[in-house]
Amino acid sequence: MVKKDRPKFPDSYIGDQALDYDSSNWMERNQKITTYRSIELLNDQNLGNFTDHDNNELLLLDLGCGSGFSTEVLLEEKYRVISIDILPDMLHYFREKKIDNSLIILADIRELPIRDNKIDHIISVSSFNFIYEDLYDDTEKNRVLRRTSKAIRDIMRENGRIVIEFYPESENDIKLLTKAFKSAGFDGFFVKDNSTASSAKMLLISASRVII
Numbered sequence: 001m002v003k004k005d006r007p008k009f010p011d012s013y014i015g016d017q018a019l020d021y022d023s024s025n026w027m028e029r030n031q032k033i034t035t036y037r038s039i040e041l042l043n044d045q046n047l048g049n050f051t052d053h054d055n056n057e058l059l060l061l062d063l064g065c066g067s068g069f070s071t072e073v074l075l076e077e078k079y080r081v082i083s084i085d086i087l088p089d090m091l092h093y094f095r096e097k098k099i100d101n102s103l104i105i106l107a108d109i110r111e112l113p114i115r116d117n118k119i120d121h122i123i124s125v126s127s128f129n130f131i132y133e134d135l136y137d138d139t140e141k142n143r144v145l146r147r148t149s150k151a152i153r154d155i156m157r158e159n160g161r162i163v164i165e166f167y168p169e170s171e172n173d174i175k176l177l178t179k180a181f182k183s184a185g186f187d188g189f190f191v192k193d194n195s196t197a198s199s200a201k202m203l204l205i206s207a208s209r210v211i212i
């Protein structure tokens with residue numbers, strides 16, 4: 001398999017790079033495989049606070065939806081979906097797919113334009129690390145992660161779950177992310193999966209919102 005470089009934000013997702021991203025069968029396959037794995041974790045009855053519902057009763061948020069590969073899987077699985085991304089170029093290719101049963105919003109994960117208590121579950125596939133990647137100082141990373149995880153908690157319903165697949169650069173990144181979600185009241189932990197992607201560093205955090 002061809003080894004892919006670690007993507008750079010925003011360069012890897014604007015202009016021709018956005019088109020390359022959307023046209024890549026490799027990318028589509030990997031995003032979709034990871035999304036199916038995320039859905040498995042959302043529905044893992046061995047994790048705490050699991051509540052069973054029909055998928056069409058649940059409103060999911062896809063954070064950093066890109067050109068829509070993950071959202072396509074969520075819709076195939078009959079969830080109701082809101083999809084958010086910060087880059088118009090990526091959303092352009094999403095909109096070209098004419099998937100009209102998802103609400104697409106141009107927005108920043110760090111400034112979510114969603115009212116409290118609206119979302120059942122959240123997935124974020126290969127996007128979350130970009131919210132702090134340009135920050136080298138732990139204090140700054142910590143500030144952004146804590147603020148974002150609290151805002152995420154507020155928009156979620158009780159016992160909602162979030163699965164974030166991301167690419168930590170170090171153990172410290174994992175610690176910062178876990179601590180931020182725990183301080184926001186999530187029961188957060190990591191699942192380290194064998195990745196089908198070329199990157200050896202694929203980790204998932206699955207967390208459930210508990211009222212504290």
Ligand SMILES: C[S@@+](CC[C@H](N)C(=O)[O-])C[C@H]1O[C@@H](n2cnc3c(N)ncnc32)[C@H](O)[C@@H]1O
Pocket residue numbers: 009013031063064065066067068069070071084085086087090107108109110124125126127128130131
């Ligand atoms: C790997 S891509 C998209 C992956 C997506 N799961 C898919 O199926 O295509 C990562 C995306 O994260 C988005 N992103 C990065 N930082 C963001 C932020 N602060 N808020 C919202 N989206 C962001 C990028 O614009 C990019 O589209």
